[in-house]
Amino acid sequence: MPLEPTAQLLTALPSLLDLPFREGYVSSIVYVSLYVSLVAVALSTLVSIPVAVVLGLADFRGKGFVKSAINTGMGFPSVVVGLLVLFAVSNQGPLGSLNLVFTREAMIMSQFVLATPPITAISLAAVSGVDRGVRDAARVLGGTRVDAALVVLKEARYGIATAVLAGFGRAISEVGSVLIVGGNITSADGISKTRTLTTAIQLEARQGQYETAMVLGAVLVALVLVVNAVVVRFGDRGVQR
Amino acid sequence: MSIHRREMLTALGTGALAGLAGCSGLAGGEEESADVAGETLTLTTTTSTYDTGLLDEIHGDFEEMYGVSVDAVAQGTGAALESGRNGDADVVMVHARGLEDEFMREGYGVNRRDLMFNDFVIVGPEDDPAGIEGMDSATEALTAVADAGATFVSRGDNSGTHTKELNLWEAAGTEPGGDWYQETGTGMGEALNVATQQGAYTLSDRGTFISQRSEIDLVILVQGPIEDGPEVLANPYGVMAANPGVHENANYDLAMAYIGWITSPGTQEAISSYQVDGEQLFFPEAVSEDPNFGQYVPEGWSGDSSDA
Numbered sequence: 001m002p003l004e005p006t007a008q009l010l011t012a013l014p015s016l017l018d019l020p021f022r023e024g025y026v027s028s029i030v031y032v033s034l035y036v037s038l039v040a041v042a043l044s045t046l047v048s049i050p051v052a053v054v055l056g057l058a059d060f061r062g063k064g065f066v067k068s069a070i071n072t073g074m075g076f077p078s079v080v081v082g083l084l085v086l087f088a089v090s091n092q093g094p095l096g097s098l099n100l101v102f103t104r105e106a107m108i109m110s111q112f113v114l115a116t117p118p119i120t121a122i123s124l125a126a127v128s129g130v131d132r133g134v135r136d137a138a139r140v141l142g143g144t145r146v147d148a149a150l151v152v153l154k155e156a157r158y159g160i161a162t163a164v165l166a167g168f169g170r171a172i173s174e175v176g177s178v179l180i181v182g183g184n185i186t187s188a189d190g191i192s193k194t195r196t197l198t199t200a201i202q203l204e205a206r207q208g209q210y211e212t213a214m215v216l217g218a219v220l221v222a223l224v225l226v227v228n229a230v231v232v233r234f235g236d237r238g239v240q241r
Numbered sequence: 242m243s244i245h246r247r248e249m250l251t252a253l254g255t256g257a258l259a260g261l262a263g264c265s266g267l268a269g270g271e272e273e274s275a276d277v278a279g280e281t282l283t284l285t286t287t288t289s290t291y292d293t294g295l296l297d298e299i300h301g302d303f304e305e306m307y308g309v310s311v312d313a314v315a316q317g318t319g320a321a322l323e324s325g326r327n328g329d330a331d332v333v334m335v336h337a338r339g340l341e342d343e344f345m346r347e348g349y350g351v352n353r354r355d356l357m358f359n360d361f362v363i364v365g366p367e368d369d370p371a372g373i374e375g376m377d378s379a380t381e382a383l384t385a386v387a388d389a390g391a392t393f394v395s396r397g398d399n400s401g402t403h404t405k406e407l408n409l410w411e412a413a414g415t416e417p418g419g420d421w422y423q424e425t426g427t428g429m430g431e432a433l434n435v436a437t438q439q440g441a442y443t444l445s446d447r448g449t450f451i452s453q454r455s456e457i458d459l460v461i462l463v464q465g466p467i468e469d470g471p472e473v474l475a476n477p478y479g480v481m482a483a484n485p486g487v488h489e490n491a492n493y494d495l496a497m498a499y500i501g502w503i504t505s506p507g508t509q510e511a512i513s514s515y516q517v518d519g520e521q522l523f524f525p526e527a528v529s530e531d532p533n534f535g536q537y538v539p540e541g542w543s544g545d546s547s548d549a
Contacts, residue, residue: 091328091488101329183314188300207292207430208456
């Protein structure tokens with residue numbers, strides 16, 4: 001039974017060739033999806049990992065509260081994040097003069113907000129899970145605190161890779177916020193400007209074109225699979241070295 | 242704090258713009274008019290103009306003519322007007338005259354033109370449990386649906402179609418509600434799908450219904466004025482520019498170029514020849530020997546009164 005949706009997706013794939021889309025349409029929305037999500041996740045990772053390491057290694061009052069706050073962030077509804085970013089970048093908003101509304105940059109902003117909590121939370125769990133002895137050993141061997149942190153980071157790399165993938169998964173599969181701040185725009189010749197796979201799927205579903213929506217869904221799943229495979233491969237090579 | 246920052250950003254933006262203007266003034270001294278090439282026009286509109294494929298079909302011509310790109314954002318009438326209020330749209334194209342007039346009166350829009358029309362139709366399952374087929378009054382048909390307690394799917398999304406539906410219920414003197422009345426909060430296409438799934442009635446614009454007819458299991462039961470149905474089901478679309486006096490970074494030049502282009506005889510012709518499944522979806526009404534004077538002059542206006 002659980003195989004059935006997969007089988008459906010697989011049978012939908014061959015029909016990708018005769019979809020009612022103009023040339024370049026699908027590849028352009030794939031490009032926009034990847035571009036927006038990868039940039040957002042890269043920025044999130046840059047912020048999340050230092051935060052996770054510092055939080056994981058430090059002890060201070062209120063640490064539990066900070067953790068809870070980050071975990072709560074994982075549950076942010078994407079539509080609400082979209083609205084908040086829209087208020088910020090709208091012409092009336094504090095960033096209005098930057099003209100970011102209905103642009104990829106605005107989409108990156110909202111996906112950054114969405115991806116950062118899961119990446120931070122899962123990285124934090126991974127860092128916290130590293131045996132305290134590892135850190136102590138690094139210090140005993142004459143390492144600085146930064147050295148100790150790097151050792152911990154290395155030990156936690158699998159968990160952190162999972163964190164980044166979870167953030168990527170949240171970003172690329174998310175539809176609510178990119179629809180609001182991006183506007184789901186293609187140019188008249190069918191080349192995507194701010195349309196992603198998810199918003200394209202939403203558009204097809206809105207028009208009752210469920211089959212086309214399913215095919216685009218299959219493309220999205222395939223894309224996530226490829227990205228995951230690449231990261232896992234990358235991680236394994238790191239171990240062999 | 243945040244106010245400060247905003248002022249600074251605005252100042253930065255203005256400075257940059259002034260700088261750019263200075264540059265182009267030096268470089269393009271021979272050119273006399275504002276050059277719009279390379280700019281982007283943001284058009285917020287309703288799902289029916291976009292989902293029927295009309296805008297993609299005609300916009301190529303405008304983009305080529307001016308060397309610009311048009312960002313069409315399909316939002317639904319309520320959201321499209323709200324984007325205009327927030328200064329996020331240069332042009333708004335919607336279909337709810339009451340909401341459009343409000344938008345104009347509030348000062349957010351200028352230079353509204355009637356653009357085109359089609360009509361609404363009441364669609365439902367073929368077996369028609371409320372027996373409304375062929376009725377020539379939309380309000381009587383809705384009353385019959387309510388009396389029969391037959392399922393009715395409402396857009397419930399503050400769109401032009403939703404606004405029309407609510408006006409019809411009001412005119413029918415019936416307060417919709419109860420198990421049979423379902424608000425989906427979705428676009429027209431989804432609402433038609435929901436109605437198909439549930440064997441329900443709904444109000445649809447003819448364009449979206451035609452463009453999706455092959456996917457759904459509903460038939461037209463009460464026609465709109467295009468097929469000699471009641472005039473109350475008329476569905477006129479209007480287009481207006483964002484007021485540059487309210488939002489200074491509205492691209493007014495390009496917005497007016499767009500409005501001029503889309504109300505021109507050539508584009509109006511293109512609109513009327515756009516077909517889906519061999520049927521015309523939109524009927525142009527911008528070009529007329531007898532243009533509607535009232536659309537430029539508020540009702541009750543007189544020379545010595547400054548108020549509308």
